[in-house]
Amino acid sequence: MITLPKKVVLLDLDNTLTDTEGNSRRAMNMMYDELELSKQFPPFIIFWGVYHDCNEELWSEYRRGEITRDLLNERRFTWPLELMGVNNLELAQHINEVFYKHFLPQDGVMPGTYELLEYLHSKYRLAIVSNGTKSSQLVKMKVFKFEPYFEKMFLSDDIGFPKPDVRIYEHVLREMGVTAEDAIMIGDDFDGDVVGAANAGLEQVWYNPTNQKKTSDFEPTLMVDNLLSLKKYL
Numbered sequence: 001m002i003t004l005p006k007k008v009v010l011l012d013l014d015n016t017l018t019d020t021e022g023n024s025r026r027a028m029n030m031m032y033d034e035l036e037l038s039k040q041f042p043p044f045i046i047f048w049g050v051y052h053d054c055n056e057e058l059w060s061e062y063r064r065g066e067i068t069r070d071l072l073n074e075r076r077f078t079w080p081l082e083l084m085g086v087n088n089l090e091l092a093q094h095i096n097e098v099f100y101k102h103f104l105p106q107d108g109v110m111p112g113t114y115e116l117l118e119y120l121h122s123k124y125r126l127a128i129v130s131n132g133t134k135s136s137q138l139v140k141m142k143v144f145k146f147e148p149y150f151e152k153m154f155l156s157d158d159i160g161f162p163k164p165d166v167r168i169y170e171h172v173l174r175e176m177g178v179t180a181e182d183a184i185m186i187g188d189d190f191d192g193d194v195v196g197a198a199n200a201g202l203e204q205v206w207y208n209p210t211n212q213k214k215t216s217d218f219e220p221t222l223m224v225d226n227l228l229s230l231k232k233y234l
Ligand SMILES: [Mg+2]
Pocket: 012, 013, 014, 015, 016, 187, 188, 189
């Protein structure tokens, strides 16, 4: 159970507030059509599966501090192309550009996002803590009109450590001027958002709408499959 009162609510951005997976898939499909990739690659559904697996693995490596942001951004398209038998950096870069052109305006959110933000904003100081690429996150704040809700956005690109590194959470608490007991972290990533925040002494909510398996025995303070159910607890 969450220990009340809290002063600060920290939120992850991607796949917690924004439907990044759905937005990516739509943008990728648009890129695939625009570049007529189905003429030289398998149907989109196959491409998406290969890309998705590579992307998940690269993000895990980034969270573990094994690869840099630059390598993550480079490998997310070169690697799936290699797996489909194509070694072509220029094509990967072109795919990346066309994908982002379609991705950045996508504005799909998770169910209940704006209602939750209205509610939390009326009771707590809010901040975002995100591992996402800085240039994308700045655009997203405008596209989604999130700026009025948040006092600050903390990015691993600025701070130098990705979630789950406790140093990003320590930095956030210092900047917000609160103790770990005063704050709570909400996010969809079990390692980055839940275990990482717990290691820094925060209570945490695991937002788990797709019923993912935990990656360790750690028990989150609270797990929800629906953002609006948080109104009962906070
Ligand atoms: Mg997330």
